[in-house]
Amino acid sequence: MADGDVVQYEPPDGWSPTGHAYGDFVSATKHADGTYTIKYDNGDTTNFGTPTVAKPDPNWRPDTGGANGNPWDSTKGTTEPPLAAPPAVPGGNETPGKGVHVISVDAITLYATNIEALLPTITSTITELDDLSASGFGAGYFGAANNFKSKVFGGANSANTATLLASTRTVFTEAESIIKSVALRCREIAQKYKTADELTGLDAEEFGRMVSGVKSKVDNLPLGGAS
Numbered sequence: 001m002a003d004g005d006v007v008q009y010e011p012p013d014g015w016s017p018t019g020h021a022y023g024d025f026v027s028a029t030k031h032a033d034g035t036y037t038i039k040y041d042n043g044d045t046t047n048f049g050t051p052t053v054a055k056p057d058p059n060w061r062p063d064t065g066g067a068n069g070n071p072w073d074s075t076k077g078t079t080e081p082p083l084a085a086p087p088a089v090p091g092g093n094e095t096p097g098k099g100v101h102v103i104s105v106d107a108i109t110l111y112a113t114n115i116e117a118l119l120p121t122i123t124s125t126i127t128e129l130d131d132l133s134a135s136g137f138g139a140g141y142f143g144a145a146n147n148f149k150s151k152v153f154g155g156a157n158s159a160n161t162a163t164l165l166a167s168t169r170t171v172f173t174e175a176e177s178i179i180k181s182v183a184l185r186c187r188e189i190a191q192k193y194k195t196a197d198e199l200t201g202l203d204a205e206e207f208g209r210m211v212s213g214v215k216s217k218v219d220n221l222p223l224g225g226a227s
Helices: 105-116 119-136 142-153 164-192 204-210 212-219
Strands: 006-008 024-031 036-040 045-048
Touching: 006 119, 119 164, 119 204, 142 164
Parallel strands: none
Antiparallel strands: 006 024, 024 036, 036 045
């Protein structure tokens, strides 16, 4: 017998024979779960009773010894990589441009270098979004969770570009493209106008025309596109 089994030679309370007479009863084996195995004089057995379900232990905790870390790290992206310190700019970081009244080749080149310093953070963020898309979200059978999953990740084919994840990724990829375009255009301008004298005639309107393509990209950033 298994641990917890007890044999008694009188019927348990509430028992009645099934396909046998009371006089056919031989013994009742009580099991640890509260059920009985009834034995009759011809060797037959029947089961009696409902298993007792143990109450869950409120102090139970899952074993995380073999876990590979927490993929839903709420701090991810805030320190990986750490944000670079603001670069030095003409006029100082508190009052950028203050005291600067002319367009300088060096200033244009410095601007290109400074905005390119944002690229590692943007690239890292795009990678994290792709990792999140690949890992997915197990919503189970909860309706609200599946609605949330659809808004963030999209439907079954994940082809909906109006999702939060897809539209956020688009903003970052567009920002990456804009930064590269601006930096390239600035260096082209600096290469064309190699001295401050050559830049004298380059007024704000002309400069605006030279970077109009980049400005259009900035104006058309899909901010707030997902509902």
